[in-house]
Amino acid sequence: MERHSGPLPDDLETLKGIIMAQQGEIVRLSASARAYDALVQSLRIRIARLQKQKFGASSEKIERETEQLELLLEDVEIAIAAADPSPESEEHDNGDAVVSPQRRRGRPRVPDATPRERIVLDPGEACSACGSPLRLVGEDVTEILEFIAAKLKVVETARLKKSCRHCETMVQPEAPSRPVPRGMAGPGLLAHILVSKFDDHIPLYRQNEIFARQGVEIPRSTLIDWCGQAVAVLRPLTDMIRQEVVGAELLHADDTPIQVLDPRLRQAGKPRGVKEGRIWTYLRDPRPWGGSDPPAVAYWFSPDRKGINPQTHLAQFRGILQADAYAGFRDLYKPDATGTVRVREAACWAHLRRAFHDVWKGSGSTIAREALERIGELYDIERQITGHPASYRLAIRQEKSRPRVAAFHAWCEAQLTRIPGKGELAKAIRYALNRWAAFTLFVEDGRVAIDNNPAERAIRPVCVGRKNYLFAGSDAGGDNIADAMTLIESAKLSGLNPHDYLADVLARINEHKINRLHELLPWNWQPMKTPHQQAA
Incomplete structure (x- = not known):
């Protein structure tokens, strides 16, 4: 829109022309704003729909499409923000404030422990109008959130040499241990590299560029060495x-593919020297049923998806395993030589619901729709008991969920007689009936979840990371990814800042007694006190 910063002309016709031009510009901008709003709403609706079905048969494709739409939505909202320079709305304690539906802009949540810098603007001691003394009657305070860029520093440790004047004995303090042998990186820098790569998913070549902007050139080969040595x-x-x-007595399990470089494939004549490895995750999280054990997650890498991998990982496990219907888990559920079943299977109702959802979405089947509604009733009950003790969850499930589950079983058997036996709907029903004992275990044990979504959330960081670093450089690189993520994600489950945790542990672990190593586990960890804190 054309702006007239100078004096307006006196000519009436010229003024009318200016007004007409501005009115036309206002109409155009209003139409653009409405178009932006419509696009934002359509993108949000489409993203929401994709997220509901992203674990279907084409989950990888749907996930990529969802991320592309989220990026597009972000770009559109940035464009809207650039065109709307209105200030942020202040939050009020009362609920009468009206929020514009076009712009939902929230204030940052800043913790009380955030450092604060106070700048005082003083009008002086004397009145500018009459020269009389001024008295303080109050102040108006505004806040801005500022960012202080991270910076590197060199820490010099000088070990003074002294000799005895009497016997000439030389005395010098021992050199402090380093996190990695003969390495120049301090624990804070190593923690930053690990968290940036495995939690923020910034590849090492990008970290090299970031350090270069700070004036320090750290070769990528050096970053690779530091990263591997820190993990070791x-x-x-x-x-x-x-x-x-x-x-643990109950675990959630899941796995996801990861690309791994393998030069032997090129030597064998294959066009791409890349194979598909797997990252496996096993989650212990008793928080939904009030268990006393701290949450933790373990990751393993394997060069393939053979069943021997989870069977090796869980060789010592005894309890309930909640997972999908992967055939590699079946041997775990079989009785041993004495006839004892050491691992019981708990199925995932979310996978079953997605199977019915895909049928309903593709064909509009009323039977699939009814299945979704019946399963939805079970989830309504689950939302009411999350976080309650296992005994309470079991009592509510016995009262409310068990009759609905029994009715769903009878309904499924009845539907099989009415539909084609080779269709996708029949396949979904048989998937439930063939594993009915696993699907109904949650109504027999208050600790068991209704689905395996916790494991899918635990595997999500791997899915995000592989889109940034693309592949592991070798099988050993896959092991490093699994090792680093085990520490970082377990620290996050314990409510820790992974950088603070890793920096402290790297500074202490080489001198920590091996029989007290459990003190450095995320759920036991206490920050090392500085000399000043110890003196206090």
Whole structure:
């Protein structure tokens, strides 16, 4: 819109022309704003629909499409923000404030512990109008949130040499241990590299560029060495977390593919020297039923998806395993030589619901729609008991869920007689009936979840990461990814900042007593006190 910063002309016709031009511009901008709003709403609706079905048969494709739409939505909203310079609305305690439906802009949530800098603007001691003294009657305070860029520093440790004047004995303090042997990286820098790569999913070549902007050139090969050495130093803790996880009585399990470089494939004549490995996740999380054990998650890498992999990971596990219908888990559910079943299967109602949803979405089947409604009633009950003790959950499920589950079983058997036996709907029903004991375990045990969504959330960081670093450089690189993510994700489950946790552990682990290593596990960890704190 044309702006007239100078004096307006006196000519009436010229003024009318200016007004008409501005009115036309207003109409055009209003139409653009409405078009933007319509596009934003359509994108949000489409994203929501995709997220509901993203674990279907074409989950990888749907996931990529969802992310592309989210990026497009972000770009559109940035464009709207650039065209609307209106200030942020202040939050009020009362609920009468009206929020514009076009712009939903929230204030940042800043914790009380955030450092604050106070700048005082003083009008002086004397009145500018008459020269009399001024008195303070109050102040108006506004806040801005500022960012202080991270910076590197060199820490010099000088070990003074002294000699005895009497016997000439030389005395010098021992050199402090380093997180990695002969490495120049301090624990804070190593923690930053690990968290940036495995939690923020920033590849090392991009980290090299970020450090270069700060004036420090760290070759990518050096970053690779530091990253691998830091993971190796922390491996005793990783192994302890894995032992703790497989020692649980109930686990969620899932896996996802990851591309791995394999030069042998090129030598064999294949066009791409890349194979498909797997990252496996096993989650212990008793929080939904008020269990006392801390949540933790363990990741493993394998070069393939053979059943021997989860069977090896869970060789010492005894309890309930909640997972999908992957055939590699079946041997775990079989009785051993004494006839004892050491692993019981719990199925995932979310997978079953997605199967019915795909049928309903593709054909509009009223039978599939009814199945969704019946399963939805079970989820309504689950939302009411999340976080309650296992005994309470079991009582509510026995009262409310068990009759609905029995009715659903009878309904499924009746529908099989009415529909084609080879269709997708019949396949979904048989999927439930053939694993009915696993699907109904949650109404027999208050600890069991209705679905395996916790494991799918735990595997999500791997899915995000592989889109940034594309592939692991080798099988050993896949092991490093699994090791690092075991520590980082377990720290996050314990409510810790993974950078603070890793920096402290890397500074201490080489000198920590091996028989007290459990003190450095995320759920036991206490920050190391500085000399000043110890003196206080």
